Amino acid sequence: MVPILPTPSRQQILQDMYLDHHDWLRHWLNSRVRYPFTAADLVQDTFVKLLQTQQLFSIQEPRAYLVNVAKHLLIDKHRRYILEQNYLETLKQHADDQDILLSSNQIEEAVLILDFLTVALQGTTALTRKAFIMYYFEGYSQSEIATEIGKSLRTTQLYLADCLQLCYEAKNNLLELEQDER
Amino acid sequence: MNAKQLQKEMALWIVRLNTDNLHERQQAQIEFEAWRNKYPEHHDQLDQMLSFSQTMQQFSTTHGISSQNVRNSMKLSQQSKKHILQMLSKTLLFFVGVGGVIYLASDSTMLSYHTADFKTEVGQIHSITLQDGSKVTLGAKSAIKLDFSSEKRQINLVQGDMYIDVAKDPQRPLIIHTPQADFKALGTRFIVYQYSNSSVLNMLHSKVETRSLGKDHQSKVVKQGEKITANPLGLSPISKLDIASTEFAWDKHQILADQLPLTDLLTNLSRYHHQYLIFNHSTLKDYKVSGVINAQQDLDQTLRLLVSHYPIKITKLGNYVIYITSK
Numbered sequence: 350m351v352p353i354l355p356t357p358s359r360q361q362i363l364q365d366m367y368l369d370h371h372d373w374l375r376h377w378l379n380s381r382v383r384y385p386f387t388a389a390d391l392v393q394d395t396f397v398k399l400l401q402t403q404q405l406f407s408i409q410e411p412r413a414y415l416v417n418v419a420k421h422l423l424i425d426k427h428r429r430y431i432l433e434q435n436y437l438e439t440l441k442q443h444a445d446d447q448d449i450l451l452s453s454n455q456i457e458e459a460v461l462i463l464d465f466l467t468v469a470l471q472g473t474t475a476l477t478r479k480a481f482i483m484y485y486f487e488g489y490s491q492s493e494i495a496t497e498i499g500k501s502l503r504t505t506q507l508y509l510a511d512c513l514q515l516c517y518e519a520k521n522n523l524l525e526l527e528q529d530e531r
Numbered sequence: 532m533n534a535k536q537l538q539k540e541m542a543l544w545i546v547r548l549n550t551d552n553l554h555e556r557q558q559a560q561i562e563f564e565a566w567r568n569k570y571p572e573h574h575d576q577l578d579q580m581l582s583f584s585q586t587m588q589q590f591s592t593t594h595g596i597s598s599q600n601v602r603n604s605m606k607l608s609q610q611s612k613k614h615i616l617q618m619l620s621k622t623l624l625f626f627v628g629v630g631g632v633i634y635l636a637s638d639s640t641m642l643s644y645h646t647a648d649f650k651t652e653v654g655q656i657h658s659i660t661l662q663d664g665s666k667v668t669l670g671a672k673s674a675i676k677l678d679f680s681s682e683k684r685q686i687n688l689v690q691g692d693m694y695i696d697v698a699k700d701p702q703r704p705l706i707i708h709t710p711q712a713d714f715k716a717l718g719t720r721f722i723v724y725q726y727s728n729s730s731v732l733n734m735l736h737s738k739v740e741t742r743s744l745g746k747d748h749q750s751k752v753v754k755q756g757e758k759i760t761a762n763p764l765g766l767s768p769i770s771k772l773d774i775a776s777t778e779f780a781w782d783k784h785q786i787l788a789d790q791l792p793l794t795d796l797l798t799n800l801s802r803y804h805h806q807y808l809i810f811n812h813s814t815l816k817d818y819k820v821s822g823v824i825n826a827q828q829d830l831d832q833t834l835r836l837l838v839s840h841y842p843i844k845i846t847k848l849g850n851y852v853i854y855i856t857s858k
Contacts (some may be wrong), residue, residue: 420619428611432604439600440855459594466601467608477604486598490551502552510543517538517583526735 362405366415367396374415386426395419430469433460461523469519470512480505481512540566541577545584647674647689654803654827656784664698665705668781671826672802673725691802692724694781712761715740722781726795729762729813733777741766786824791842792820797855804830810855815843 371392378388395418399405408414436459471479476498483489483497495505544566567574590596595642606783612624624694649671651657657669661677669675673691684705686695697705707714707723709730715724719737723730732741738754747765756774760767780787786799794816801808803826818841824833834845834853845853 364748420615423619424612424615427615428608431607431611435603435607436596439597439603440595455594459590459596462590462594462596463600463604464608466555467604470605471608481602482598486591486596486601488588491546491549492551502550502555506543506546506550509541509546513542513545513580513584513587514535514538516587517542517580518535520583 351434357517359405360410363396363399366399366411367410370411370415371396373412374419376418377416382423385425385430391422391426394422398422428467429460429464432463436460436463465519465523466516469515473515476500477508477511480508484509485512535574536572538580541580542584544577545581549584549731590815621758648677650674650689651691653805661698663700663703663705666696666698668694670694670724670802671784671804688723688725688730690725692722692799694720694722696720709761710744712744712766713742715742722777724799726792727758727798731758731760733758733772735774735778780823784825784827785828788820788822788824790819790821792816793820793837796820796824796837800824800826800830800833803827806830806853808853808855811857814857815855818843 374395375388375392378391382388382391395415398418399415436456440456470481473481480494480498483494484491489497491505491509493504494509495502498505500508544559544563546554548563550556551557569779586593591598598682624687649657649659649667649669651673653672655671656668657667660666662679665684667675669688670692672691674689675693676687676689678685680689682703684700684703685708686693686705693707695705695707695716697716697719701717705716707716709723709725711728711730712732714721714732716737716739719739720735721739722733722735724733732739732753734753734755734757736755738750738752740748741752741759742748743761743763743766745761745765749766751766752760752771753759753769756772757769758772759769770789772787778786779785784803786796788796792815794810794812796813797808797810820837820841824836830853834855837843838845842858844856844858848855
């Protein structure tokens with residue numbers, strides 16, 4: 350991503366947005382956001398997001414815009430939180446028959462993986478997702494999957510190729526985001 | 532070919548080249564050679580994607596991600612989004628609900644005050660000439676809403692007091708509406724005081740027909756030099772008033788109290804001062820006040836005067852909140 354240099358007017362817009370709407374947004378979120386999230390964190394993240402936005406000049410309704418950004422952040426945060434809880438729960442259940450012990454770093458990665466996989470594939474059909482899971486997580490061959498889902502080999506391959514492309518794209522977006530945050 | 536189409540094409544090569552069907556795989560290899568030679572610039576990206584595909588196949592062992600994990604995650608992430616959207620909109624409805632109730636419970640006139648056509652702030656007096664030529668003076672913290680048409684002239688006294696010199700218009704009588712009564716005039720001068728539970732009419736000139744909106748549904752004509760009080764039960768008997776001192780009192784922002792309930796006096800005083808007066812209506816309403824009180828003079832002084840005459844106690848909380856309780 351091209352680094353965005355704050356020009357004076359851009360700086361001014363950001364400053365005005367912060368002064369005019371920071372308290373309001375925090376108040377708005379305060380009454381809606383619950384544990385484990387806090388309005389203060391969310392407001393902070395929202396303005397960080399605003400720093401990265403390219404369309405700063407085209408924002409017509411600042412409050413609606415900020416609420417929308419906060420909403421999407423909250424959706425992302427909550428999803429990661431839920432996925433983490435679920436993942437840790439299954440780890441706990443299978444703690445005995447787990448032959449490898451995962452490091453905290455691996456756990457963090459696993460949650461990220463689950464996150465981008467679900468986001469990448471949320472627009473696909475149930476059958477496509479079924480083929481994907483069988484191929485990548487259950488070790489079935491393409492012919493076996495074709496038989497199981499009742500489609501031709503060629504169709505099955507198209508399903509799998511779709512998923513691979515979507516996941517690859519999502520992973521790259523994620524890496525870009527992480528680089529931005531550093 | 533855009534980036535996404537290119538990725539799709541490469542993804543399909545990767546899948547086809549890794550199929551378990553031998554015949555299909557050989558066919559794919561032949562076709563792929565041609566593609567590979569045609570697009571040497573995409574080799575790196577293809578390698579990256581291939582390695583990513585292999586990494587994905589290892590997630591179950593490298594990160595302990597089971598197929599059940601993935602299935603659950605997909606289900607949960609959809610629910611999560613729904614949950615958040617519901618949470619945001621639900622709390623919104625919830626807050627509108629509660630906010631509305633509080634509004635109504637605290638003071639139903641509050642909203643009407645803020646949406647009134649003309650209003651005055653605490654301690655402010657304001658004179659206006661209406662479109663029909665009638666002259667209105669609003670007392671402190673008072674508000675009116677106009678409803679004028681070709682058939683009628685109606686002024687809703689939302690809160691506070693108003694002095695009016697009604698312009699003559701035989702075709703369109705002018706009505707001052709309060710929750711307790713309608714005061715109908717043709718062309719006259721009078722004052723309406725609006726209290727929490729009653730409204731009082733002081734006639735300065737000519738006459739006004741007062742129609743009770745209370746239980747008795749009575750109508751009485753009140754003439755120059757007379758006054759009447761309307762409350763939810765109905766109309767009081769008509770009594771006399773002194774026109775000159777009433778006009779003088781209005782001009783000087785004096786409250787001419789003649790057996791005025793203490794609570795009404797306090798309500799009136801609070802319109803002229805920024806201090807917040809808190810008192811219990813039911814325990815104080817039976818004390819009646821008579822005398823001339825300057826609404827604009829120092830509030831502490833007025834309250835001290837009241838304490839010396841009535842069995843009440845004043846408790847101050849800081850500079851702005853004053854509790855008035857019965858001793």
